[in-house]
Amino acid sequence: MNGAATREHIVEAADRLFYQRGYEHTSFADIAAAVGLSRGNFYYHFKSKDAILDAVIATRLAGTRHMLRQWENEHPTPSGRILRFVEIVLTNGPDIQQYGCPVGTLNTELAKLGHTMRGQARELFTLFRDWLREQFTELGHADQADELAMHVLAFSQGVAVLSHAFADEEFVRREVSRMRDWLSTYEK
Amino acid sequence: MNGAATREHIVEAADRLFYQRGYEHTSFADIAAAVGLSRGNFYYHFKSKDAILDAVIATRLAGTRHMLRQWENEHPTPSGRILRFVEIVLTNGPDIQQYGCPVGTLNTELAKLGHTMRGQARELFTLFRDWLREQFTELGHADQADELAMHVLAFSQGVAVLSHAFADEEFVRREVSRMRDWLSTYEK
DNA sequence: GGGACTCTAGGACGGTTGTCCTAGCACCGT
């Protein structure tokens, strides 16, 4: 098999497992079993577990950038784009209910571990924060764009944590509706 | 030394360490070192790590119940009590910034581990949820009391996650102020 | 003084962790 393809498979499996079970609770053996490789052979592709995490975060960053660019194409207005972000807790509802927010839970875990790669995980948040800020700026609220961006981000994290804890879909729907109303007061 | 006192010291140290480093990332050796006991001797007081977690959660539940009762004494009006809860992200600001919300992070971790004690950790959330619901009911919004309680809970979790990730105190202050305004629209 | 009870230290156990090493497979251009 192609080496680059195997590497991609590893990152893919690690990404999923890190999200579902957490970084620390996922062992090399788990990833190896998921990909179908022998445990020891791993070090040909990645020289440490941190290196896999590094690749996983890089993949997520690239994927997020791609998604945001796609949202910009699909929704012409900034308020439509912000709403698209808000609704992520619905479109990804089942995953969030089972595993929480991939960005939030990773940040929380790495912070508690005192992990070196904490800063790069935070970059995932920053990506959304900057993008949301741009949308609010375009909406004509440049003066408080960052504050509003953080508010929307806080909404998504709060909903994700409680959806994860209580598995209550109706709650998520109500919060989104509440957010939609709030957002409409900021439209031009 | 008294055995009951030692047991209390263990729970105390475990409580702190579980909060600061996470449950899984805290080993018996860590707790033993913190209390000043030998590793093996632990099993005289607790027959398993889960048993310690059980005791820690029980302690937190009791402590939370005590705190809520105290808030009821200190604040005569339901809106004052709700505001007291909202301001917890300020009064516990430094801890939350460093380690996140003790309730939220524990729930998230135990859920990812698929831990048996997940249900008892959720009870910590339920305690606040029920208490907030009572306050909103007393405020004259019995019909949507639970929804409002969950909204306030979501606020606290969202703020905690982002405060933990970005260590931005000003953001917390702004969100609290925003919440104060929202709350005032529900006062009698 | 002697036995029972409470509490402790220290080490042994089997298993798992991340890491590393080596031997060998398949395929390549020459």
Add this chain to the structure above:
DNA sequence: ACGGTGCTAGGACAACCGTCCTAGAGTCCC
């Protein structure tokens, strides 16, 4: 046919994990 390269399997490694066991302090009551 052949040496080199890319990739793999399998096991060894030291360290750590949660768990368990035993021997012995210290203290109390009879």
